[in-house]
Amino acid sequence: MDLASMFLGGSASAMTSFFSLTFLFLFLPPCLIVYAAVPKAAKKYILLTASLIFFWLVSSVLIIYLFLTVLSVFLFGKWLDRIQIKMKAALSKTEKEKRKELKQQFVQKQRKVLLLAVLLHIGLLLVLKYSGFFTQNVNSLLWLMNVPIELEIPKLLMPLGISFFTLQAVSYITDVYHGLVKADKNILRLALFMSFFPQIVEGPICRYSQTAEQLWNAEQIRYKNLTYGLQRILYGMMKKLVIADRLNPMVKAIFDSPNNYHGGIIFLGAVCYTVQLYMDFSGSMDAVMGIAEIFGVKMPENFQRPFFSISISEFWKRWHITLGTWFKDYIFYPVTSTKKMKNLTSNARKKLGNHYGPLVAGGIALFCVWFCNGLWHGSDWNYIFFGLYHFVMILTGNMVTPLANKFFKKVRLDPNCFAYKVFRIVRTSLFVVIGELFFRSPGMGRGFELFGRMVSDFSFTGLNNVLLKKLSVDVQDFIIIAFTLAVVFIVSVLNEKGVCIRDQIAKRNIVIRWCVFYALIMFIIIFGAYGFGYIPVDPMYANF
């Protein structure tokens, strides 16, 4: 057993869940106490130390990856900065007519540095995360070609949150390249931005401009931040422990042996998995936001009530927002803004018109985004299919929109009427559920098999108490899940209308405020799916 594991009696892996007792009772309270006790100037160092300890406890010696990433990003940033300074100096000394050419030389140089940095970091991620998948596919290809060679599948250990901190690293370097942020001269500030412990497990994927300064100028814990933060953590805990973890045995049973069930039950499993994933991930995000809020740090939101979306495109603007915007800013825009793509757009615009013309180049960029999105989620074909499924859905949506609008005009139907909006929400949710069916399936073939059964054998025959027992759930579980979902729905509707529930609670007198806290805590204690008879469920997005 390594030193990091011994320190927590082997509980280190439990730390990845912000709702584990190890995190809530052993890690977080000492952090808060020490943070509150030290003077303001030392607070940032406490946050950095806590973040590194957290990373070390979970990933042990693999923390070296984090150190190397921080060091590399720091040096690349400085390199770009130096080129920019030199460029400014050189441009000021150069005659006006020669400036463009000279600037181009420096830009080329910067591009090379950026390319090197991106290749290095994304390359490391690809090697660690995808070399097994790649080798497996090469072996399959060799087998198909009757070549008697089988390559050994590498098993590499991945540090905690590499998919998240690598994207942060790339965004920082790219932003420095674009001059959106200045290269950080303080490696510790950069290290804190990259490793801040609440966000390292499941994100959000922050930009340097969003959190680096906030973290470095960490403030004293304020009463409002503490209570607001705790409320958000409890709300997330309710989503995870009462809904997501309670659904887990049923989802697991259906997806582990789908052959035992009719299509209707598989559909039910896919719906439950979608709910589970949302409650698990958004619940963990609530905890991340809540913890950061206690330290006075405002992190970018990762969810904005995605199941109120009226299209898949909108859904992905509300679900895992920071990943979506990362892909938009660092893949979609760079692809569409290349010279070739611009030419393609202008040519297509002439031939296909103003709506369909830009869709050609946009479609290519969109394909790149969704291919990467699928691959980012996991190294298997079902994840790639998951990405491409959304690509097709979004592209189809874009193509169909003008035709649909024409149709509505013709039949004099108001596309903004409530009933149609509800229909679109349900339709979007259904498409999401189908996507998640492939996402959860062990392999793409299995995904198609499940989808086929769902369509061809759609029946709820046999859905009775005996089956529920087999699925490790009972009617009471569904009642409590439905009740809690209703609570989440009401909160979501209010949030959608711009009502901040926590502000509303804060306006009430102490009795009501405390009653809300007590009710939430007791609700989680009594109705949470933990302890005897339950298997703890690791945060689902920590694996991506």
Place this chain on the structure above:
Amino acid sequence: MKGFLKGSLKGVVFIAGLMVLIMLSSMILIPRNNREEDWKHDVQANGILAEPENTIDVLFLGDSEVYSSVNPMRIWENYGYTAYCCSSSKQRLWYTIEFFFTALKTQQPKIVVIETNNIFKFFPAEETMMHALDLFIPAVKYHDRWKNFKFEDLTKPVNNTHIENRKGYRLYKEAAAADVDGYMDENKDSAYISLTNLTYINIIADTCRQNGAKLVFLSTPSTKNWNMKKHNRMVKLSEELGADYIDMNLLIGELGIDWNKDTRDMGDHMNYFGAEKVSAYLGKYLSGTGILTSHKGDPKYAGWDKALKIFNDDANKWLKTLTSFEDA
């Protein structure tokens, strides 16, 4: 300073209020009886709660090795000693110690036997903390009991009435031959026992000493779980604690264990036939200690004779269905 004091006071009052709520919900949720339908966990092991006070001579503690190998009915039948298996599946030492102290509330066992398999099982701090919460906050341990909560429970006192006729033993009929390759091969090394586990064992040993109970370590036959490294460590530990140590894995011949017929799952656990042999040996050992006296004929223990009859009837009915020994 005034603000800090005010804030601290608020915090204390808030936590006190929360404690009251948790205590109240614990009182509501705690099972009113030791039956499965009352949401009691591990009912076989918790059957000890309904045994009349000070009627258990020997307390067996441990994981599935215990309830698969030790049959208190046979010990009663042959020697008139009362034994109880407070064992549960994958029992960790934190659970062992909980059963130990629960049993001590109503019983004064003269001999406490700890099966050694779980002494080597490592468990993370997360589990220890969960157990601590379970132990001190019944609302956490029995939180799921809302599913079968009845309003009449509010006025009902806790009354454990469910007596387990098999006294924690579980009869397994299956047989699957074990592979004995490398089993108990010579090895001079010692296995590692975690500090937490050692602490738990020391607490049990100290309590036994204070209560005048004899502590015995027992390693039941298991090709999958036992080896010489663990044996060596247990020899050392039992010497340190002044406890007896029986390693049945070195007494396979004497016990007459047949690894083709006496195990239910390829050497992991004993089945009925293996348990018969283990229990026969244990009865002899217990008798040899000279600590225990037979309760046969004592009207206070009439329930044990009834339980034995029920057990034998069940076992014989099943045994008769076997056309040959190989059917087992």
